[in-house]
Amino acid sequence: MQADTWNAGITWLDEPLRRERAAGPLAGRTLLVKDLIDTAGIRTTYGSRIYGDHVPERNASVVDRVLDAGATVLGKANLVEFAWGVLGDNPWYGTVRNPARPGRTTGGSSSGNAAAIAAGLCELGLGTDTGCSVRLPAAACEIVGLKTRLGRDVRRAGRREGTRPRSPRASASSSSGRTRAARCGFRRPRARSSA
Numbered sequence: 183m184q185a186d187t188w189n190a191g192i193t194w195l196d197e198p199l200r201r202e203r204a205a206g207p208l209a210g211r212t213l214l215v216k217d218l219i220d221t222a223g224i225r226t227t228y229g230s231r232i233y234g235d236h237v238p239e240r241n242a243s244v245v246d247r248v249l250d251a252g253a254t255v256l257g258k259a260n261l262v263e264f265a266w267g268v269l270g271d272n273p274w275y276g277t278v279r280n281p282a283r284p285g286r287t288t289g290g291s292s293s294g295n296a297a298a299i300a301a302g303l304c305e306l307g308l309g310t311d312t313g314c315s316v317r318l319p320a321a322a323c324e325i326v327g328l329k330t331r332l333g334r335d336v337r338r339a340g341r342r343e344g345t346r347p348r349s350p351r352a353s354a355s356s357s358s359g360r361t362r363a364a365r366c367g368f369r370r371p372r373a374r375s376s377a
């Protein structure tokens with residue numbers, strides 16, 4: 183992996199997290215998980231110094247779903263502290279820089295995901311979106327970001343387990359399972375053919 187000169191990650195793993203023999207729509211794809219989402223045995227700070235040593239015992243259900251779909255988790259993405267902001271700045275882990283538009287904001291709160299994808303550090307990102315926390319950084323970093331719809335499948339029991347939502351009624355994980363995981367969250371747009 184190349185160096186993170188954009189401050190996109192809070193925690194990078196020495197050994198990527200993956201499931202053995204996991205085949206699915208995300209097989210072989212690299213992913214960065216927003217540090218607001220729990221990952222078993224991996225530090226999860228919620229972007230705050232208060233939780234600087236917090237290591238969850240279980241994965242959030244959405245992390246289990248992307249691992250089951252074959253994704254490889256490279257680490258935890260930087261974010262605005264507790265996802266309370268839109269500029270990509272974090273007083274404890276540093277401000278995320280925009281690789282697509284140097285000198286401009288990455289937006290927030292899922293700023294690390296967007297910057298990592300735009301810089302080519304990973305292919306996909308898993309974030310959360312209450313009021314544009316995935317879509318704003320995606321636009322600022324010139325990548326694609328989607329928010330799943332609110333409704334029956336987002337509110338089923340356990341869907342948001344292991345995340346720290348700002349608003350239980352409005353927050354959605356940016357990936358919601360096997361059938362949608364490949365098209366939700368962040369991704370780098372494919373180059374257009376010149377044919």
